[in-house]
Each structure stands twice: as structure tokens, then as C-alpha cells.
Amino acid sequence: xxxxxxxxxxxxxxxxxxxxxxxxxxxxxxxxxxxxxxxxxxxxxxxxxxxxxxxxxxxxxxxxxxxxxxxxxxxxxxxxxxxxxxxxxxxxxxxxxxxxxxxxxxxxxxxxxxxxxxxxxxxxxxxxxxxxxxxxxxxxxxxxxxxxxxxxxxxxxxxxxxxxxxxxxxxxxxxxxxxxxxxxxxxxxxxxxxxxxxxxxxxxxxxxxxxxxxxxxxxxxxxxxxxxxxxxxxxxxxxxxxxxxxxxxxxxxxxxxxxxxxxxxxxxxxxxxxxxxxxxxxxxxxxxxxxxxxxxxxxxxxxxxxxxxxxxxxxxxxxxxxxxxxxxxxxxxxx
Amino acid sequence: xxxxxxxxxxxxxxxxxxxxxxxxxxxxxxxxxxxxxxxxxxxxxxxxxxxxxxxxxxxxxxxxxxxxxxxxxxxxxxxxxxxxxxxxxxxxxxxxxxxxxxxxxxxxxxxxxxxxxxxxxxxxxxxxxxxxxxxxxxxxxxxxxxxxxxxxxxxxxxxxxxxxxxxxxxxxxxxxxxxxxxxxxxxxxxxxxxxxxxxxxxxxxxxxxxxxxxxxxxxxxxxxxxxxxxxxxxxxxxxxxxxxxxxxxxxxxxxxxxxxxxxxxxxxxxxxxxxxxxxxxxxxxxxxxxxxxxxxxxxxxxxxxxxxxxxxxxxxxxxxxxxxxxxxxxxxxxx
DNA sequence: TTGAAAGCGGTACCAC
DNA sequence: GTGGTACCGCTTTCAA
Numbered sequence: 001x002x003x004x005x006x007x008x009x010x011x012x013x014x015x016x017x018x019x020x021x022x023x024x025x026x027x028x029x030x031x032x033x034x035x036x037x038x039x040x041x042x043x044x045x046x047x048x049x050x051x052x053x054x055x056x057x058x059x060x061x062x063x064x065x066x067x068x069x070x071x072x073x074x075x076x077x078x079x080x081x082x083x084x085x086x087x088x089x090x091x092x093x094x095x096x097x098x099x100x101x102x103x104x105x106x107x108x109x110x111x112x113x114x115x116x117x118x119x120x121x122x123x124x125x126x127x128x129x130x131x132x133x134x135x136x137x138x139x140x141x142x143x144x145x146x147x148x149x150x151x152x153x154x155x156x157x158x159x160x161x162x163x164x165x166x167x168x169x170x171x172x173x174x175x176x177x178x179x180x181x182x183x184x185x186x187x188x189x190x191x192x193x194x195x196x197x198x199x200x201x202x203x204x205x206x207x208x209x210x211x212x213x214x215x216x217x218x219x220x221x222x223x224x225x226x227x228x229x230x231x232x233x234x235x236x237x238x239x240x241x242x243x244x245x246x247x248x249x250x251x252x253x254x255x256x257x258x259x260x261x262x263x264x265x266x267x268x269x270x271x272x273x274x275x276x277x278x279x280x281x282x283x284x285x286x287x288x289x290x291x292x293x294x295x296x297x298x299x300x301x302x303x304x305x306x307x308x309x310x311x312x313x314x315x316x317x318x319x320x321x322x323x324x325x326x327x328x329x330x331x332x333x334x335x
Numbered sequence: 336x337x338x339x340x341x342x343x344x345x346x347x348x349x350x351x352x353x354x355x356x357x358x359x360x361x362x363x364x365x366x367x368x369x370x371x372x373x374x375x376x377x378x379x380x381x382x383x384x385x386x387x388x389x390x391x392x393x394x395x396x397x398x399x400x401x402x403x404x405x406x407x408x409x410x411x412x413x414x415x416x417x418x419x420x421x422x423x424x425x426x427x428x429x430x431x432x433x434x435x436x437x438x439x440x441x442x443x444x445x446x447x448x449x450x451x452x453x454x455x456x457x458x459x460x461x462x463x464x465x466x467x468x469x470x471x472x473x474x475x476x477x478x479x480x481x482x483x484x485x486x487x488x489x490x491x492x493x494x495x496x497x498x499x500x501x502x503x504x505x506x507x508x509x510x511x512x513x514x515x516x517x518x519x520x521x522x523x524x525x526x527x528x529x530x531x532x533x534x535x536x537x538x539x540x541x542x543x544x545x546x547x548x549x550x551x552x553x554x555x556x557x558x559x560x561x562x563x564x565x566x567x568x569x570x571x572x573x574x575x576x577x578x579x580x581x582x583x584x585x586x587x588x589x590x591x592x593x594x595x596x597x598x599x600x601x602x603x604x605x606x607x608x609x610x611x612x613x614x615x616x617x618x619x620x621x622x623x624x625x626x627x628x629x630x631x632x633x634x635x636x637x638x639x640x641x642x643x644x645x646x647x648x649x650x651x652x653x654x655x656x657x658x659x660x661x662x663x664x665x666x667x668x669x670x
Numbered sequence: 671t672t673g674a675a676a677g678c679g680g681t682a683c684c685a686c
Numbered sequence: 687g688t689g690g691t692a693c694c695g696c697t698t699t700c701a702a
Binding site: 048049050051052053055056061071072074077078080081084088093094095096097098111112114115116117222251254255258277278280281282283 | 383384385386387388390391396406407409412413415416419423428429430431432433446447449450451452557586589590593612613615616617618
């Protein structure tokens with residue numbers, strides 16, 4: 001592949017001149033004839049600037065990393081697309097990786113990105129007791145948290161999970177439910193924890209006693225929601241409603257309910273969280289909390305780019321609005 | 336951030352020696368004492384090799400690109416994970432991008448990757464009349480096609496889509512259906528086209544006349560499946576079964592059927608293709624063609640790495656087996 | 671308006 | 687067993 005020197009030789013000029021033309025610096029004045037000669041040489045050789053060499057020289061790669069727990073959770077593709085759109089508009093490209101919520105994997109991936117001298121990082125993987133934040137701060141790498149919050153930084157894009165959980169459960173209470181269970185997310189995540197707190201808050205406000213037997217901790221996957229729901233549905237008295245910490249867990253509830261011969265919403269009301277596309281594939285469609293997934297990705301990328309280029313972000317943290325979307329999976333209890 | 340020279344200075348050795356130690360070349364013998372001194376210097380300075388500089392020197396980035404039409408289609412996250420797993424095991428990292436099946440976007444993304452001097456490319460975006468293949472060949476960049484095939488290369492990982500379509504439709508015919516419609520994928524994709532051919536083949540083999548009114552072209556999304564199904568369900572006589580070119584389209588059929596007051600499978604049988612996780616979220620669960628998504632990703636990465644490192648691939652092309660998975664969405668026609 | 675040259679951070683060949 | 691050094695491809699300061 002042709003280099004700057006090849007072009008220079010062909011055009012009969014110095015490499016530095018080619019560089020000036022190729023980069024199209026407005027301030028520099030280049031004789032039109034020279035410019036044309038260079039442009040022609042570029043054309044004939046099919047010259048393509050080497051971004052690696054450029055990065056080395058400029059100490060800037062225009063690359064950002066994006067860590068997600070699991071791209072197969074439909075929550076994340078939407079976030080990724082949002083982030084990618086903004087990043088690429090700003091001239092950055094995104095390297096992403098799955099951590100499976102495994103700190104060792106996360107660390108390994110970050111080390112790779114550090115070696116690659118990426119310009120910044122978006123993390124959708126924060127844990128409530130997180131070592132990564134400190135590590136990144138030490139390394140001086142700009143980063144932004146998305147979705148999951150943790151202590152140690154002011155740069156994050158989240159929603160109010162406590163409020164969302166409270167609203168979800170308040171909806172069930174308004175319908176007349178009293179025996180409301182919760183399939184919590186992992187309690188090492190801020191999102192899992194806050195939604196649980198929202199659940200407890202709503203119960204307290206309604207004067208309903210909290211029973212720990214009505215809470216099961218799951219990971220954010222369908223299989224785990226299914227397992228948790230099976231346990232909840234064997235309780236006596238059985239809950240008449242379940243608030244699932246995310247939609248995948250809620251999908252697990254559907255499966256467990258079907259197996260137990262319970263109909264939704266007649267025998268069991270279900271509320272999810274996130275409003276992933278699959279929420280409307282279900283029958284009945286899932287009542288859930290709508291989260292602006294794409295906008296989350298966009299905001300986090302916007303924040304990060306600002307952080308990289310200006311050293312500080314103007315509007316941070318960002319707290320996005322969520323909204324309860326009532327569909328067919330919730331109804332008054334029958335009894 | 337510390338450099339090789341910093342380490343050398345601190346350890347009182349030459350940069351080249353540090354390089355030898357850091358890269359742990361087995362053939363070279365380094366005095367144990369020197370090695371220890373260097374390792375300690377690396378430690379105290381928190382030295383981290385600069386992958387950019389290394390890439391420039393070695394003319395190799397250990398980076399591969401992965402192009403998908405749309406990461407929000409649940410087909411792709413699984414493929415991506417498979418590819419990522421193999422790639423990272425082999426010491427490569429993956430840069431991925433969405434093309435939305437827009438050739439201009441695809442071209443732009445490839446140019447970025449070319450500038451970044453990535454070592455190779457996996458394309459899940461091939462079209463039946465594709466300019467990209469030729470372009471990449473010109474550029475001399477190793478690449479592998481996955482899922483979608485097109486002319487111009489022997490390096491691809493696919494399934495037999497014609498056979499799968501034929502099997503899906505044969506299943507419906509065996510159940511007694513005669514009025515079978517098809518919601519085809521985009522006919523600029525090999526997958527869309529081949530599944531349509533499979534549909535026609537199965538009809539022909541059963542002596543059923545092909546009616547073009549029974550075929551609607553969709554893109555591979557739920558919304559488009561819904562629209563297509565609405566049109567099909569208004570036909571007179573109405574089809575008693577639909578073969579959808581993928582599961583998302585099938586999900587659209589469910590929605591259209593529900594709106595039309597038709598029950599699945601009593602009033603309408605549905606078969607999909609791919610067996611994405613959501614196929615089992617549906618009620619009834621979707622009869623579909625299982626595609627080894629993860630393995631597709633793995634194979635394609637394996638092929639590409641081989642292509643990059645050895646200049647040729649031993650087992651290529653790869654044609655993976657699919658399998659009809661009969662679930663609750665297909666039954667004999669009632670009439 | 672253009673050229674010369676140093677240097678970004680490594681690697682590897684050639685000495686000693 | 688270790689040091690010296692040229693070079694990967696580009697940018698940028700300084701000089702002419």
C-alpha cells in the first residue's frame with residue numbers, strides 16, 4: 001500500500017507538502033498547480049493515509065471502547081447503536097466487548113484498550129463495589145458510565161431506577177394487588193438494587209408489609225427469571241402480581257406461569273422494566289417501564305466525546321426520563 | 336504514560352533489551368538478573384506497551400472488522416459473540432459496525448477499517464449483486480462472508496437456505512396445508528432469495544401451483560412482517576399457513592393474526608427461520624429452522640484468522656447444518 | 671510556498 | 687547476553 005513518500009516521489013514534492021494537501025489545512029496556502037499534481041498522484045497510487053502512523057504521531061486514536069455485560073440482552077444493541085451513531089458522527093470508531101459481568105474479563109478488555117491507546121471508554125458494566133472506576137481514574141482515561149451507576153464519578157447517564165420501580169409497583173397496588181412479589185436483578189448492580197428499593201418504597205407507602213420470601217434475586221436473563229418465578233409461584237399464599245427487574249426476567253415469568261397453568265393477567269399480573277422490543281411480542285403484551293435506550297447510548301457518547309475533546313463535560317450527570325407503559329399483562333386480582 | 340525508553344533508563348539497559356524481555360521471546364537468553372531489573376522497572380513505571388507503535392512497526396494490527404446489517408436483529412448478537420470469542424482467543428480484537436444494508440454506509444465503514452489497517456474483515460452484509468467483494472479483493476484485504484453468500488469468493492460460512500426453506504414448507508405440506516404463503520426476505524440477499532426458492536421447490540415437489548399473490552417481499556424486520564401478513568390475510572382464499580423468511584417476520588405475522596382474530600395454529604400455521612431466542616417467547620412457541628448462530632460466528636472468525644496468518648484457509652467454504660424445530664405454531668388446517 | 675528533519679514508541683538486524 | 691541504530695508512516699517546527 002502506497003505511503004506518503006510514494007506520493008511525494010511521484011508528484012516530485014516533499015512528503016510534508018503531501019501531508020499538508022491531504023489534510024486540507026485551511027490556513028496553509030498551497031500553489032494550485034502543486035496541489036493538483038499531488039492530488040493526481042494520490043489518485044493514481046490509490047493512496048490511503050495510514051491511521052496507525054497518524055495515531056502514533058498525534059497521540060490520539062479516535063477510538064472509544066464500549067463495555068457491555070452481554071450484547072445478547074436486547075437492551076444493549078439499542079444502546080450501542082445510539083452510541084455508535086454519535087461517535088461516528090464525531091469521527092470516532094467504537095470497539096466493544098462483552099464482560100459477562102466478570103471483573104476479570106472486564107479488566108482484560110480494558111487492558112487491551114489501554115494498550116490500543118483508545119481515547120475514552122463507555123461502561124455499561126458498573127457494579128456497586130467497582131474496582132474499575134478507580135483503575136481508570138489512575139490511568140487517566142476519560143470514561144462515562146451508562147445505565148448502571150456507581151460511586152466515584154460524576155460522568156454518567158442513567159434513569160431513576162428507584163422511581164421506576166416504585167411506579168411499577170404502585171401501578172399494581174392501584175389495581176388492587178397486595179401480594180406483590182419482586183424478581184430482583186443482581187444486587188451487585190445499581191439498577192437491580194434501586195429497583196428493589198423502589199419496590200420496597202411503594203409497598204411502604206401503601207402500608208403493605210414487606211416479606212423477604214416474596215423477593216428472589218435473579219440475573220437479568222430469561223432462564224433465571226423462569227427459575228425465580230417457579231419458586232415464587234409455589235409459595236402459599238401465592239403472589240397475585242410480580243414486578244420483574246427487567247423484561248427478560250418477565251419473559252421467564254410468562255413461561256413459569258404457563259407451566260403452572262396460570263393465566264396472565266387473570267391469575268397473575270406482571271410488570272417488567274426496559275421495554276425491549278420483545279415486550280410487545282409476548283401474549284399478552286407486557287406492561288413495563290419504557291427506557292430511552294437509544295438516547296442513553298447517544299447521551300453517553302456525547303458526554304464522552306466532550307470529555308475527550310474539552311477535558312470536561314457541560315451537562316453531567318444525565319438522568320433520563322422513564323415512563324410506565326400499561327399493556328395487557330396487568331389487571332386487578334380476581335379473588 | 337511510560338515508554339520503553341523510560342523503562343530502559345530506569346533499569347540501566349538498552350531499549351532493545353527491554354523489548355526482548357517484555358516480548359518474552361523464548362529463543363533469546365537474557366541474564367536472569369537483568370530480566371528481574373527490567374521487570375521491576377516495568378512494574379514501578381506501570382509500563383504498558385504501546386500497541387499503536389507496535390502495529391506500525393510490525394505492519395499488523397491484530398484487529399478485524401465485522402460488518403452486520405443491524406445489530407438490533409437478534410440474529411447478529413449471537414453471531415458476533417461467537418466471532419468475538421474465537422478472535423480474542425487468537426489475539427485479535429473486533430471492530431464492528433452496522434450498515435443497515437446501505438452500500439454507502441458499508442463503503443464508508445470499510446474505508447475507515449482500511450485506514451486503520453485492520454488485518455481482515457468478516458461480512459454478514461453481502462448482497463447478491465455486491466460491489467464490496469471486488470473492492471476488497473482489489474485492496475488485498477482478507478475477508479470472509481458469513482450467513483449471506485454472494486459470487487466472487489470461496490471464503491464463506493453459510494447454511495443451506497434453499498434446503499431449509501424446502502424443509503419448512505414440506506413440513507406444512509405434510510400437515511395437510513395446500514394454501515401456503517411466503518413472506519420472503521429482501522431479494523437482494525442470498526438468504527432471502529434461496530429461502531424463496533426452497534419454498535417454490537417444496538410446492539413443486541408436492542404438485543402445488545405457485546401463486547405470486549401468495550408471496551410478499553419484506554425486509555427482515557417485525558414491522559415489515561406485520562404489513563406483509565396483513566396483506567396476505569386479506570386474500571381470498573386466505574392462506575392456511577405462512578412460511579416467514581425469518582423469525583422477526585414471523586413475529587409480525589403473530590401480531591397481524593391476532594388483529595385479524597385468527598388463532599395460531601388453529602386458523603393459521605406459521606414457520607419461521609433462525610430460531611432466535613424470541614421464538615420461544617411467543618405463544619404458541621414458534622416452529623422454525625434452527626441455525627447454529629454462535630457456531631457461524633466462530634467458524635467465520637476461525638476462517639479469517641487462518642486466512643490472515645497462513646494466507647489460505649484449509650476448510651472453506653463452510654456449510655453448517657440446520658434443523659427444523661417443530662413447536663406449537665404449526666398444526667393441520669382445520670377445514 | 672515548499673523542503674528538511676526530528677520524533678511519536680516500538681522492533682529487529684548487526685555488532686561486539 | 688546486550689547495545690546501537692535504522693526504520694515503520696505521518697506531522698510539525700523551523701528554515702529558506
